[in-house]
Amino acid sequence: MRVLVVDDEVGLVRALRRGLTAEGFAVDAAHDGETGLAMAVDGAYDVLVVDVMLPRRNGYDVVTALRALDVWTPVLMLSAKDGEHDVADGLDVGADDYLTKPFSFVVLVARLRALVRRPVAPRPAVLRAGALTLDPATREVTRDGRPVDLTARETALLEYLLRHADRVVGKIELLDHVFDTGGEDPNVVEVYVGYLRRKLGRDAVLTVRGTGYRVGAG
Known part of the structure; x- marks a missing residue:
């Protein structure tokens, strides 16, 4: 099995190379994001280990670029940042797993x-509804072919509506699946729907009175 380790900690890379080789892996290494990206695109690797904090190009950017180039090699991200939002960010950009430092080699x-x-x-297939598109791999959103800059929460809300474009989605369902914050005021959904309408047009999200919302932009 071929693995590429992308990490700027020389001592850690040396230790990983030694340990993984003993476990039967063929190991290549890069110490910055740009080099790691080029090697990951050109090399036939079975799995990638990518640190988040890298010189020249951080790990999030490396994984985002790989997925945009249709490189779907499994990625394990490494980071000293162990907050739940850090883990979520890594998985959202296309990583398959996330391990915090220090970690067990086993x-x-x-x-x-x-x-x-x-x-x-x-x-993953690009999600579409009329003039709206959302690419789940790159998180890029467009309206009438023009890119629109959305926050992570706005993108998550739009994605959920697009994935359920065949029906009306209620506020409580959106709270549970998009906001994931028990006890959140349901009005927060209205707030974020308003943000989407300002950025994408008032017809992007339609209100079905007394029921919920559905994606529009037809």
């Missing part, structure tokens, strides 16, 4: 083997 190897066993997922 766990790292087990996770890499688990990733290699998984079938490589195809690029």
Whole structure:
């Protein structure tokens, strides 16, 4: 199995190379994001280990660029940042797993083997509704072919509505699946629907009185 380790901590990379080689991996390494991206695109790797904090190009950007280029090699992200939003950010940009430093080498190897066993997922289909598109791989949103800059929460709300474009989605359902904050005031949904309408047009999200919302932009 071929693995590419992209991390600027030379000592850690040396240790990983030694340990992973002993476990039967063929190991290549890069110490900055630009080099790692180029190697990941050009090399036939079974799995990638990518640190978040890298010189020249951070790990989030590396994974985002790989997915945009239709490179779907499994990625395990490494980071000293262990907040839930940090983990979510890593997975949102297209990583398959996330491990915080310091980590157990035994766990790292087990996770890499688990990733290699998984079938490589195809690029997810672009979601569309009329003039609206959302690419789940790159998180890029367009209206009438023009890119629109949305926040992570706005993008998540639009994605959920697009994935359920065949029906009306209620406020409570949106709170549960998009906002994931028990006890949140349901009015927060109205607030974010308003943000989407200002950026995408008033017909982007339609209100079905007494029921909820559905995607529009027809």
